[in-house]
Amino acid sequence: MNANSPAQEIYWHTTVDMPAVSPAPLPEKAEVAVIGGGFTGLSAARTLASRGVKVAVLEANAPGWGASSRNGGMVLTGLKVSMGKVMARYGRELARRLFQCTLDSIDTVEQIVRDEGIDCGFRRCGHLHLANKPNHYPELLHSAEFMEKEFGHTLKVVAPGEQRAEIGSDVFYGGLVDEVSGGLNPAQFVAGLARAAEKAGAGLFGRAPVTRLERAGGAWEISTPRGQVRAEKVLAATSGYTGRATPGLQRKIVPIGSYIIATERLDERLAHEISPTGRMMYDHKNYLNYFRLWDNRLVFGGRAAFFPENAQTIQRSAEILRQDMLKVYPQLKEARVEYVWGGTLDFAFDMMTHVGEQDGLYYSLGYAGHGVSMATYLGQSIALAMLEGSIKNHPFAAFPFPSAPLHLYDGRPWFLPFAGLWHKVLDWVQ
Protein backbone atom coordinates (compact mmCIF):
# COMPACT_ATOMS: atom_id res chain seq x y z
CA MET A 1 0.00 0.00 0.00
CA ASN A 2 1.26 3.51 -0.68
CA ALA A 3 -0.31 6.93 -0.21
CA ASN A 4 -1.85 6.75 -3.69
CA SER A 5 -3.48 3.36 -3.13
CA PRO A 6 -7.25 3.50 -3.02
CA ALA A 7 -8.99 2.85 0.28
CA GLN A 8 -10.25 -0.72 0.64
CA GLU A 9 -13.72 0.47 1.45
CA ILE A 10 -17.13 0.06 -0.15
CA TYR A 11 -17.74 3.48 -1.68
CA TRP A 12 -21.53 3.11 -1.51
CA HIS A 13 -21.29 2.77 2.30
CA THR A 14 -19.96 6.33 2.50
CA THR A 15 -23.21 7.60 0.99
CA VAL A 16 -25.69 6.28 3.58
CA ASP A 17 -26.01 5.09 7.19
CA MET A 18 -26.03 1.32 6.81
CA PRO A 19 -28.44 -0.54 9.15
CA ALA A 20 -27.10 -1.10 12.66
CA VAL A 21 -27.29 -4.43 14.50
CA SER A 22 -30.06 -4.39 17.09
CA PRO A 23 -29.18 -5.82 20.53
CA ALA A 24 -32.76 -7.19 20.87
CA PRO A 25 -32.84 -10.91 21.76
CA LEU A 26 -33.91 -13.40 19.10
CA PRO A 27 -37.53 -14.52 19.30
CA GLU A 28 -38.08 -18.14 20.38
CA LYS A 29 -40.62 -18.61 17.61
CA ALA A 30 -41.43 -17.11 14.21
CA GLU A 31 -43.79 -18.18 11.46
CA VAL A 32 -41.04 -17.57 8.92
CA ALA A 33 -37.28 -17.30 9.53
CA VAL A 34 -35.28 -15.71 6.74
CA ILE A 35 -31.56 -16.51 6.58
CA GLY A 36 -29.70 -13.56 5.04
CA GLY A 37 -30.51 -9.86 5.12
CA GLY A 38 -29.91 -8.72 1.52
CA PHE A 39 -32.40 -7.82 -1.21
CA THR A 40 -33.90 -11.34 -1.27
CA GLY A 41 -34.36 -11.70 2.48
CA LEU A 42 -35.45 -8.13 3.21
CA SER A 43 -37.88 -7.99 0.31
CA ALA A 44 -39.47 -11.28 1.42
CA ALA A 45 -39.58 -10.08 5.04
CA ARG A 46 -41.23 -6.78 4.06
CA THR A 47 -43.90 -8.59 2.04
CA LEU A 48 -44.62 -11.20 4.73
CA ALA A 49 -44.65 -8.75 7.64
CA SER A 50 -46.95 -6.35 5.81
CA ARG A 51 -49.45 -9.23 5.58
CA GLY A 52 -49.27 -9.91 9.30
CA VAL A 53 -46.79 -12.81 9.27
CA LYS A 54 -44.35 -13.01 12.20
CA VAL A 55 -40.98 -13.01 10.45
CA ALA A 56 -37.41 -12.93 11.78
CA VAL A 57 -34.45 -12.15 9.51
CA LEU A 58 -31.28 -13.83 10.79
CA GLU A 59 -28.21 -12.18 9.28
CA ALA A 60 -24.64 -13.28 9.97
CA ASN A 61 -23.28 -9.73 9.82
CA ALA A 62 -25.48 -6.62 9.59
CA PRO A 63 -28.51 -6.23 7.31
CA GLY A 64 -27.31 -5.30 3.81
CA TRP A 65 -23.74 -6.52 4.49
CA GLY A 66 -23.54 -8.91 1.47
CA ALA A 67 -23.61 -8.37 -2.29
CA SER A 68 -26.68 -6.16 -1.95
CA SER A 69 -24.68 -3.14 -0.78
CA ARG A 70 -21.54 -3.88 -2.85
CA ASN A 71 -22.85 -4.22 -6.38
CA GLY A 72 -22.83 -2.00 -9.46
CA GLY A 73 -26.41 -0.83 -8.88
CA MET A 74 -27.47 -1.89 -12.40
CA VAL A 75 -31.16 -2.73 -12.55
CA LEU A 76 -31.15 -4.86 -15.68
CA THR A 77 -33.60 -6.62 -17.95
CA GLY A 78 -32.91 -10.27 -18.76
CA LEU A 79 -30.84 -12.93 -17.05
CA LYS A 80 -27.18 -13.92 -17.10
CA VAL A 81 -28.05 -16.60 -19.69
CA SER A 82 -29.16 -15.05 -23.01
CA MET A 83 -32.86 -15.37 -23.77
CA GLY A 84 -31.92 -17.31 -26.93
CA LYS A 85 -30.29 -20.01 -24.79
CA VAL A 86 -33.12 -19.87 -22.26
CA MET A 87 -35.63 -20.52 -25.07
CA ALA A 88 -33.52 -23.34 -26.52
CA ARG A 89 -33.30 -25.00 -23.10
CA TYR A 90 -36.82 -24.55 -21.74
CA GLY A 91 -39.07 -23.75 -24.71
CA ARG A 92 -40.82 -20.61 -25.89
CA GLU A 93 -43.61 -20.41 -23.35
CA LEU A 94 -41.46 -20.72 -20.24
CA ALA A 95 -38.81 -18.42 -21.72
CA ARG A 96 -41.47 -15.75 -22.22
CA ARG A 97 -42.69 -16.11 -18.64
CA LEU A 98 -39.13 -15.89 -17.32
CA PHE A 99 -38.35 -12.82 -19.39
CA GLN A 100 -41.57 -11.15 -18.23
CA CYS A 101 -40.42 -11.73 -14.62
CA THR A 102 -37.25 -9.79 -15.38
CA LEU A 103 -39.33 -6.85 -16.66
CA ASP A 104 -41.67 -7.11 -13.66
CA SER A 105 -38.64 -7.11 -11.38
CA ILE A 106 -37.68 -3.61 -12.51
CA ASP A 107 -41.26 -2.42 -11.95
CA THR A 108 -41.07 -3.99 -8.47
CA VAL A 109 -37.93 -2.03 -7.59
CA GLU A 110 -39.50 1.16 -8.96
CA GLN A 111 -42.66 0.60 -6.94
CA ILE A 112 -40.86 -0.21 -3.67
CA VAL A 113 -38.67 2.89 -4.08
CA ARG A 114 -41.80 5.00 -4.62
CA ASP A 115 -44.02 3.41 -1.94
CA GLU A 116 -41.31 3.45 0.72
CA GLY A 117 -39.84 6.82 -0.28
CA ILE A 118 -36.33 5.34 -0.64
CA ASP A 119 -33.83 7.99 -1.68
CA CYS A 120 -31.46 5.90 -3.82
CA GLY A 121 -31.34 7.75 -7.13
CA PHE A 122 -33.36 5.08 -9.00
CA ARG A 123 -33.68 6.14 -12.62
CA ARG A 124 -34.76 4.37 -15.83
CA CYS A 125 -31.55 5.40 -17.56
CA GLY A 126 -31.31 2.26 -19.72
CA HIS A 127 -28.30 0.03 -20.24
CA LEU A 128 -25.71 -0.14 -23.01
CA HIS A 129 -24.24 -3.53 -23.98
CA LEU A 130 -20.97 -3.02 -25.87
CA ALA A 131 -19.24 -5.12 -28.56
CA ASN A 132 -15.54 -5.73 -27.79
CA LYS A 133 -14.70 -7.16 -31.20
CA PRO A 134 -16.00 -6.56 -34.75
CA ASN A 135 -17.66 -10.02 -34.81
CA HIS A 136 -19.62 -9.21 -31.62
CA TYR A 137 -21.60 -6.49 -33.40
CA PRO A 138 -23.51 -8.82 -35.80
CA GLU A 139 -24.19 -11.09 -32.80
CA LEU A 140 -25.76 -8.14 -31.00
CA LEU A 141 -27.81 -7.22 -34.11
CA HIS A 142 -29.05 -10.78 -34.27
CA SER A 143 -30.05 -10.75 -30.62
CA ALA A 144 -31.94 -7.45 -31.11
CA GLU A 145 -33.95 -9.05 -33.95
CA PHE A 146 -34.58 -12.15 -31.86
CA MET A 147 -35.78 -10.14 -28.85
CA GLU A 148 -38.16 -8.13 -31.06
CA LYS A 149 -39.58 -11.20 -32.80
CA GLU A 150 -39.87 -13.59 -29.87
CA PHE A 151 -40.46 -11.25 -26.92
CA GLY A 152 -41.79 -8.06 -28.54
CA HIS A 153 -38.93 -6.31 -26.70
CA THR A 154 -37.30 -3.45 -28.60
CA LEU A 155 -33.58 -2.78 -28.28
CA LYS A 156 -31.91 0.23 -29.88
CA VAL A 157 -28.93 -0.56 -32.08
CA VAL A 158 -25.93 1.74 -31.71
CA ALA A 159 -23.78 1.50 -34.83
CA PRO A 160 -20.01 1.85 -34.35
CA GLY A 161 -20.06 5.26 -36.05
CA GLU A 162 -22.74 6.56 -33.65
CA GLN A 163 -21.12 5.31 -30.50
CA ARG A 164 -19.77 8.64 -29.29
CA ALA A 165 -23.33 9.77 -28.51
CA GLU A 166 -23.43 6.97 -25.91
CA ILE A 167 -19.89 6.60 -24.60
CA GLY A 168 -16.69 8.63 -24.68
CA SER A 169 -14.58 5.74 -25.89
CA ASP A 170 -13.46 4.37 -29.26
CA VAL A 171 -12.47 0.86 -28.18
CA PHE A 172 -15.85 -0.73 -28.84
CA TYR A 173 -17.54 -1.85 -32.07
CA GLY A 174 -21.09 -0.67 -31.49
CA GLY A 175 -23.68 -1.87 -29.02
CA LEU A 176 -27.29 -2.25 -27.97
CA VAL A 177 -29.34 -0.02 -25.71
CA ASP A 178 -32.19 -1.33 -23.57
CA GLU A 179 -34.19 1.67 -22.37
CA VAL A 180 -36.17 -0.40 -19.85
CA SER A 181 -33.21 -0.96 -17.50
CA GLY A 182 -32.31 1.42 -14.71
CA GLY A 183 -29.72 2.26 -12.12
CA LEU A 184 -29.58 3.10 -8.41
CA ASN A 185 -27.26 3.36 -5.42
CA PRO A 186 -27.44 -0.19 -4.00
CA ALA A 187 -26.44 0.62 -0.40
CA GLN A 188 -29.07 3.36 -0.20
CA PHE A 189 -31.61 0.94 -1.67
CA VAL A 190 -30.83 -1.97 0.67
CA ALA A 191 -30.74 0.34 3.72
CA GLY A 192 -34.17 1.68 2.68
CA LEU A 193 -35.46 -1.85 2.16
CA ALA A 194 -34.28 -2.80 5.68
CA ARG A 195 -36.12 0.20 7.14
CA ALA A 196 -39.23 -0.73 5.16
CA ALA A 197 -39.13 -4.35 6.36
CA GLU A 198 -38.81 -3.19 9.99
CA LYS A 199 -41.59 -0.65 9.55
CA ALA A 200 -43.82 -3.45 8.23
CA GLY A 201 -43.12 -5.38 11.46
CA ALA A 202 -40.28 -7.77 10.56
CA GLY A 203 -37.59 -8.42 13.19
CA LEU A 204 -34.06 -7.91 11.80
CA PHE A 205 -31.32 -9.67 13.79
CA GLY A 206 -27.70 -9.06 12.87
CA ARG A 207 -24.65 -10.99 14.12
CA ALA A 208 -26.85 -14.08 14.04
CA PRO A 209 -25.11 -16.57 11.72
CA VAL A 210 -27.25 -19.66 11.29
CA THR A 211 -25.00 -22.60 12.09
CA ARG A 212 -27.52 -25.45 11.95
CA LEU A 213 -30.99 -26.17 10.62
CA GLU A 214 -32.86 -29.16 11.95
CA ARG A 215 -36.30 -30.47 11.07
CA ALA A 216 -38.16 -31.37 14.31
CA GLY A 217 -41.85 -31.99 14.89
CA GLY A 218 -43.00 -30.46 11.59
CA ALA A 219 -40.99 -27.24 12.08
CA TRP A 220 -37.41 -25.98 11.79
CA GLU A 221 -35.06 -25.55 14.75
CA ILE A 222 -32.59 -22.87 13.74
CA SER A 223 -29.36 -22.52 15.75
CA THR A 224 -27.30 -19.35 16.00
CA PRO A 225 -24.68 -18.30 18.58
CA ARG A 226 -27.31 -15.84 19.86
CA GLY A 227 -29.86 -18.58 20.55
CA GLN A 228 -32.39 -20.80 18.81
CA VAL A 229 -35.46 -19.91 16.80
CA ARG A 230 -38.25 -22.31 15.92
CA ALA A 231 -40.03 -21.52 12.65
CA GLU A 232 -42.64 -23.19 10.47
CA LYS A 233 -40.94 -22.04 7.29
CA VAL A 234 -37.43 -20.94 6.41
CA LEU A 235 -36.19 -18.93 3.44
CA ALA A 236 -32.52 -19.36 2.51
CA ALA A 237 -31.56 -15.98 1.04
CA THR A 238 -27.80 -16.37 1.32
CA SER A 239 -26.72 -15.98 -2.33
CA GLY A 240 -22.91 -16.15 -2.81
CA TYR A 241 -22.42 -16.53 0.96
CA THR A 242 -24.40 -19.79 1.17
CA GLY A 243 -22.62 -22.03 3.64
CA ARG A 244 -22.79 -25.18 5.74
CA ALA A 245 -26.15 -24.44 7.33
CA THR A 246 -27.74 -25.47 4.01
CA PRO A 247 -25.27 -28.03 2.59
CA GLY A 248 -27.62 -29.14 -0.22
CA LEU A 249 -27.70 -25.57 -1.57
CA GLN A 250 -24.01 -24.95 -0.91
CA ARG A 251 -23.15 -27.84 -3.23
CA LYS A 252 -25.17 -26.25 -6.05
CA ILE A 253 -23.83 -22.71 -5.83
CA VAL A 254 -20.35 -21.54 -6.79
CA PRO A 255 -19.20 -18.34 -5.05
CA ILE A 256 -17.32 -16.06 -7.44
CA GLY A 257 -15.65 -12.75 -6.58
CA SER A 258 -16.47 -9.52 -8.37
CA TYR A 259 -14.57 -6.29 -7.73
CA ILE A 260 -15.19 -2.59 -8.20
CA ILE A 261 -13.17 0.62 -8.14
CA ALA A 262 -14.58 4.14 -7.86
CA THR A 263 -12.68 7.19 -9.06
CA GLU A 264 -12.57 10.58 -7.47
CA ARG A 265 -15.36 12.94 -8.46
CA LEU A 266 -14.66 13.94 -12.07
CA ASP A 267 -15.33 17.41 -13.33
CA GLU A 268 -18.71 17.83 -14.98
CA ARG A 269 -17.32 18.06 -18.52
CA LEU A 270 -15.23 14.87 -18.24
CA ALA A 271 -18.06 12.94 -16.58
CA HIS A 272 -20.42 13.97 -19.40
CA GLU A 273 -17.85 13.00 -22.02
CA ILE A 274 -17.33 9.47 -20.68
CA SER A 275 -21.06 8.78 -20.31
CA PRO A 276 -23.23 11.38 -22.07
CA THR A 277 -26.44 9.44 -21.36
CA GLY A 278 -25.63 8.21 -17.82
CA ARG A 279 -26.54 4.62 -18.77
CA MET A 280 -25.47 1.40 -17.05
CA MET A 281 -22.77 -0.10 -19.31
CA TYR A 282 -21.18 -3.51 -19.72
CA ASP A 283 -19.18 -5.25 -22.39
CA HIS A 284 -19.54 -8.56 -24.23
CA LYS A 285 -16.58 -10.50 -22.78
CA ASN A 286 -16.86 -13.59 -20.63
CA TYR A 287 -14.47 -11.83 -18.24
CA LEU A 288 -16.63 -8.75 -18.52
CA ASN A 289 -16.35 -5.20 -17.25
CA TYR A 290 -19.34 -3.16 -16.10
CA PHE A 291 -19.31 0.55 -15.38
CA ARG A 292 -21.48 3.57 -14.72
CA LEU A 293 -21.38 7.05 -13.27
CA TRP A 294 -22.60 7.99 -9.82
CA ASP A 295 -22.16 11.51 -8.48
CA ASN A 296 -19.65 12.16 -11.30
CA ARG A 297 -17.44 9.25 -10.13
CA LEU A 298 -16.82 6.37 -12.49
CA VAL A 299 -17.74 3.11 -10.76
CA PHE A 300 -15.93 0.39 -12.74
CA GLY A 301 -16.22 -3.32 -11.99
CA GLY A 302 -15.13 -6.67 -13.24
CA ARG A 303 -13.99 -10.12 -12.35
CA ALA A 304 -10.38 -9.16 -11.67
CA ALA A 305 -9.95 -12.28 -9.53
CA PHE A 306 -12.28 -15.27 -9.57
CA PHE A 307 -11.94 -15.97 -5.85
CA PRO A 308 -14.28 -14.30 -3.36
CA GLU A 309 -13.08 -11.10 -1.76
CA ASN A 310 -10.24 -10.84 0.76
CA ALA A 311 -7.63 -8.15 1.39
CA GLN A 312 -5.23 -9.63 -1.21
CA THR A 313 -7.73 -10.16 -4.03
CA ILE A 314 -9.14 -6.67 -3.43
CA GLN A 315 -5.70 -5.06 -3.53
CA ARG A 316 -4.72 -6.93 -6.72
CA SER A 317 -8.04 -6.03 -8.31
CA ALA A 318 -7.49 -2.29 -7.82
CA GLU A 319 -4.63 -2.16 -10.31
CA ILE A 320 -6.13 -4.71 -12.74
CA LEU A 321 -9.38 -2.77 -12.87
CA ARG A 322 -7.61 0.58 -13.22
CA GLN A 323 -5.72 -0.78 -16.25
CA ASP A 324 -8.99 -2.12 -17.72
CA MET A 325 -10.61 1.28 -17.10
CA LEU A 326 -7.77 3.10 -18.86
CA LYS A 327 -8.11 0.83 -21.90
CA VAL A 328 -11.72 2.03 -22.20
CA TYR A 329 -11.09 5.60 -21.06
CA PRO A 330 -7.49 6.75 -21.62
CA GLN A 331 -8.69 10.25 -20.70
CA LEU A 332 -8.94 9.09 -17.06
CA LYS A 333 -5.16 8.64 -16.76
CA GLU A 334 -4.88 11.43 -14.21
CA ALA A 335 -8.06 10.51 -12.32
CA ARG A 336 -7.41 9.19 -8.81
CA VAL A 337 -9.00 5.86 -7.90
CA GLU A 338 -10.29 6.45 -4.39
CA TYR A 339 -12.07 3.20 -3.46
CA VAL A 340 -11.79 -0.50 -4.19
CA TRP A 341 -13.91 -3.32 -2.82
CA GLY A 342 -15.22 -6.76 -3.64
CA GLY A 343 -18.25 -8.94 -3.17
CA THR A 344 -19.37 -12.47 -3.92
CA LEU A 345 -21.65 -13.56 -6.74
CA ASP A 346 -23.64 -16.80 -6.77
CA PHE A 347 -23.47 -19.00 -9.85
CA ALA A 348 -25.48 -22.17 -10.35
CA PHE A 349 -23.94 -24.77 -12.67
CA ASP A 350 -26.43 -23.83 -15.41
CA MET A 351 -25.97 -20.07 -14.64
CA MET A 352 -29.72 -19.75 -14.02
CA THR A 353 -31.56 -18.32 -11.03
CA HIS A 354 -33.37 -21.02 -9.03
CA VAL A 355 -36.35 -20.92 -6.72
CA GLY A 356 -37.74 -23.90 -4.82
CA GLU A 357 -38.91 -25.51 -1.62
CA GLN A 358 -38.47 -28.73 0.30
CA ASP A 359 -40.14 -29.50 3.66
CA GLY A 360 -40.78 -25.80 4.24
CA LEU A 361 -37.21 -24.74 3.38
CA TYR A 362 -37.54 -22.22 0.54
CA TYR A 363 -34.70 -20.75 -1.48
CA SER A 364 -33.97 -18.22 -4.19
CA LEU A 365 -30.42 -17.92 -5.47
CA GLY A 366 -28.15 -18.20 -8.49
CA TYR A 367 -28.55 -14.58 -9.59
CA ALA A 368 -25.16 -14.64 -11.37
CA GLY A 369 -24.71 -10.87 -11.25
CA HIS A 370 -28.34 -10.04 -12.13
CA GLY A 371 -29.70 -9.80 -8.62
CA VAL A 372 -30.47 -6.14 -7.90
CA SER A 373 -33.95 -6.32 -9.35
CA MET A 374 -34.37 -10.12 -9.50
CA ALA A 375 -33.51 -10.71 -5.81
CA THR A 376 -35.90 -7.92 -4.79
CA TYR A 377 -38.63 -9.35 -7.01
CA LEU A 378 -38.11 -13.01 -6.15
CA GLY A 379 -37.98 -12.26 -2.42
CA GLN A 380 -41.40 -10.68 -2.80
CA SER A 381 -42.82 -13.37 -5.06
CA ILE A 382 -41.58 -16.24 -2.83
CA ALA A 383 -43.20 -14.53 0.14
CA LEU A 384 -46.49 -14.42 -1.78
CA ALA A 385 -46.08 -18.08 -2.81
CA MET A 386 -45.51 -19.02 0.86
CA LEU A 387 -48.76 -17.29 1.76
CA GLU A 388 -50.59 -19.12 -1.03
CA GLY A 389 -49.07 -22.38 0.21
CA SER A 390 -47.24 -23.49 -2.95
CA ILE A 391 -44.26 -22.54 -5.04
CA LYS A 392 -44.91 -25.26 -7.63
CA ASN A 393 -46.25 -22.88 -10.29
CA HIS A 394 -43.43 -20.39 -9.96
CA PRO A 395 -41.68 -20.04 -13.35
CA PHE A 396 -38.24 -20.10 -11.70
CA ALA A 397 -39.16 -23.41 -10.02
CA ALA A 398 -40.14 -25.01 -13.34
CA PHE A 399 -36.73 -26.38 -14.37
CA PRO A 400 -34.15 -28.52 -12.58
CA PHE A 401 -31.49 -27.06 -10.28
CA PRO A 402 -28.41 -29.04 -11.36
CA SER A 403 -25.63 -30.34 -9.17
CA ALA A 404 -21.99 -30.21 -10.24
CA PRO A 405 -21.05 -32.47 -13.14
CA LEU A 406 -20.04 -35.88 -11.70
CA HIS A 407 -20.77 -34.39 -8.24
CA LEU A 408 -17.21 -33.07 -8.15
CA TYR A 409 -18.02 -30.19 -5.82
CA ASP A 410 -18.65 -30.04 -2.09
CA GLY A 411 -18.95 -26.25 -1.74
CA ARG A 412 -15.20 -25.56 -2.02
CA PRO A 413 -14.60 -24.18 -5.53
CA TRP A 414 -11.23 -25.83 -6.27
CA PHE A 415 -11.77 -25.32 -10.02
CA LEU A 416 -12.00 -21.50 -9.99
CA PRO A 417 -8.44 -20.84 -11.23
CA PHE A 418 -9.16 -23.16 -14.20
CA ALA A 419 -12.53 -21.50 -14.85
CA GLY A 420 -10.83 -18.09 -14.77
CA LEU A 421 -8.24 -19.23 -17.30
CA TRP A 422 -10.92 -20.84 -19.46
CA HIS A 423 -12.86 -17.56 -19.63
CA LYS A 424 -9.69 -15.71 -20.63
CA VAL A 425 -9.07 -18.23 -23.40
CA LEU A 426 -12.68 -17.85 -24.60
CA ASP A 427 -12.31 -14.07 -24.73
CA TRP A 428 -9.17 -14.46 -26.77
CA VAL A 429 -10.70 -16.79 -29.39
CA GLN A 430 -14.32 -15.56 -29.58
Ligand SMILES: Cc1cc2nc3c(=O)[nH]c(=O)nc-3n(C[C@H](O)[C@H](O)[C@H](O)COP(=O)(O)OP(=O)(O)OC[C@H]3O[C@@H](n4cnc5c(N)ncnc54)[C@H](O)[C@@H]3O)c2cc1C
Ligand atom coordinates in the same frame (compact mmCIF):
# COMPACT_ATOMS: atom_id res chain seq x y z
C1 LIG B 1 -19.31 -6.66 -6.95
C2 LIG B 1 -20.71 -7.05 -7.36
C3 LIG B 1 -21.35 -6.33 -8.38
C4 LIG B 1 -22.65 -6.67 -8.75
N1 LIG B 1 -23.30 -5.87 -9.66
C5 LIG B 1 -24.59 -6.10 -9.95
C6 LIG B 1 -25.32 -5.21 -10.77
O1 LIG B 1 -24.82 -4.16 -11.17
N2 LIG B 1 -26.60 -5.54 -11.10
C7 LIG B 1 -27.20 -6.67 -10.61
O2 LIG B 1 -28.37 -6.92 -10.93
N3 LIG B 1 -26.55 -7.51 -9.76
C8 LIG B 1 -25.28 -7.23 -9.41
N4 LIG B 1 -24.64 -8.03 -8.52
C9 LIG B 1 -25.37 -9.16 -7.91
C10 LIG B 1 -26.31 -8.69 -6.78
O3 LIG B 1 -25.63 -7.80 -5.93
C11 LIG B 1 -26.79 -9.91 -6.00
O4 LIG B 1 -27.36 -10.83 -6.89
C12 LIG B 1 -27.81 -9.58 -4.95
O5 LIG B 1 -27.35 -8.55 -4.10
C13 LIG B 1 -28.16 -10.84 -4.14
O6 LIG B 1 -28.95 -10.44 -3.03
P1 LIG B 1 -29.21 -11.48 -1.88
O7 LIG B 1 -30.05 -10.81 -0.88
O8 LIG B 1 -29.73 -12.75 -2.45
O9 LIG B 1 -27.75 -11.81 -1.30
P2 LIG B 1 -26.73 -10.93 -0.44
O10 LIG B 1 -26.98 -9.49 -0.53
O11 LIG B 1 -25.36 -11.42 -0.78
O12 LIG B 1 -27.09 -11.33 1.05
C14 LIG B 1 -26.85 -12.62 1.55
C15 LIG B 1 -26.65 -12.46 3.05
O13 LIG B 1 -26.71 -13.74 3.64
C16 LIG B 1 -25.93 -13.68 4.81
N5 LIG B 1 -25.65 -15.05 5.23
C17 LIG B 1 -24.99 -16.01 4.54
N6 LIG B 1 -24.97 -17.16 5.27
C18 LIG B 1 -25.63 -16.91 6.43
C19 LIG B 1 -25.96 -17.70 7.58
N7 LIG B 1 -25.58 -18.99 7.69
N8 LIG B 1 -26.66 -17.12 8.58
C20 LIG B 1 -27.06 -15.83 8.50
N9 LIG B 1 -26.78 -15.04 7.42
C21 LIG B 1 -26.07 -15.58 6.40
C22 LIG B 1 -24.70 -12.89 4.38
O14 LIG B 1 -24.06 -12.31 5.51
C23 LIG B 1 -25.30 -11.86 3.43
O15 LIG B 1 -25.51 -10.62 4.05
C24 LIG B 1 -23.33 -7.75 -8.13
C25 LIG B 1 -22.68 -8.47 -7.11
C26 LIG B 1 -21.40 -8.13 -6.74
C27 LIG B 1 -20.73 -8.91 -5.63
